[in-house]
Amino acid sequence: MPVLPTDALPEGTALAYARMRERFIDGLAGRWADIVAAETDAQRHFLLHRMSGAAGSFGCNELGLAAGRAEAAAEAGDRDALALALDALAAMIECLVPRATTSFLPSPQQKETS
Amino acid sequence: MSDELRRVMCVEDDPDIRLILEFSLATVGGYEVCMCASGHEAVFAAQVFRPDLILLDVMMPGLSGPETLSELRKLPEIAGVPSVFLTAKALPGQLEDLLECGATGVIVKPFDSVRLPRDIRIYWEHGRARSAH
Numbered sequence: 160m161p162v163l164p165t166d167a168l169p170e171g172t173a174l175a176y177a178r179m180r181e182r183f184i185d186g187l188a189g190r191w192a193d194i195v196a197a198e199t200d201a202q203r204h205f206l207l208h209r210m211s212g213a214a215g216s217f218g219c220n221e222l223g224l225a226a227g228r229a230e231a232a233a234e235a236g237d238r239d240a241l242a243l244a245l246d247a248l249a250a251m252i253e254c255l256v257p258r259a260t261t262s263f264l265p266s267p268q269q270k271e272t273s
Numbered sequence: 274m275s276d277e278l279r280r281v282m283c284v285e286d287d288p289d290i291r292l293i294l295e296f297s298l299a300t301v302g303g304y305e306v307c308m309c310a311s312g313h314e315a316v317f318a319a320q321v322f323r324p325d326l327i328l329l330d331v332m333m334p335g336l337s338g339p340e341t342l343s344e345l346r347k348l349p350e351i352a353g354v355p356s357v358f359l360t361a362k363a364l365p366g367q368l369e370d371l372l373e374c375g376a377t378g379v380i381v382k383p384f385d386s387v388r389l390p391r392d393i394r395i396y397w398e399h400g401r402a403r404s405a406h
Contacts, residue, residue: 167387168301168386168387169300169301172296172300172301175296175300176296176386179289179292179293179296182289182292183289186289205332205334208332208361209286209287211361211382212287212290212330212359212360212361212382212383213287213289213290213382213383214383215382215383216290216293216382216383216384216386217289217293217383220383223383227361230361
């Protein structure tokens with residue numbers, strides 16, 4: 160799947176693309192918070208589907224694949240696989256986003272036990 | 274049906290994807306673009322915007338992509354407009370189901386912003402050729 164080649168962009172558009180990518184990454188903590196706060200499996204599946212679809216178009220291919228694995232586990236109703244996939248996804252988001260914006264967020268498992 | 278692909282309507286609920294679609298199709302591709310955040314918005318806007326091609330996300334809250342396309346097809350001025358689905362699901366059976374909804378093509382997310390304007394033109398030409406027969 161494509162990582163957007165910024166050198167392939169028309170002249171003068173690379174900065175606009177970089178800003179959009181930055182906006183997407185800035186929004187990841189909010190997307191993760193929504194996934195954690197999802198009240199139903201269907202909601203969580205939908206939010207993972209959205210992240211999976213969006214990430215690669217912003218050059219975040221590994222994140223998109225991780226979200227896709229979580230989406231597949233959610234769709235299959237495999238809770239163990241989902242927990243593992245969400246842990247991996249959270250770790251990947253923490254690598255992309257400044258720790259201060261994500262470290263306070265509970266994992267879905269913490270939410271269920273609290 | 275118009276002789277040139279100029280106006281593209283996009284129906285996508287994710288604001289980040291709408292942004293990059295607009296970047297790809299308007300800034301890179303040079304098309305006139307109408308962005309809609311929901312199927313209901315698209316049904317309303319299509320009658321004014323009169324798109325040459327419609328690009329629809331599949332999984333959306335409210336009206337899904339296939340449901341939106343079905344509603345758009347009821348509008349006489351939109352009925353023959355080529356349409357393309359955007360989906361993060363790429364399983365063969367699912368792609369066939371989407372084409373059976375009457376779409377000209379399916380583009381799988383993530384998409385390449387540089388290539389997308391060319392890809393939709395190919396689907397538009399294919400849709401025109403199909404409706405001419």
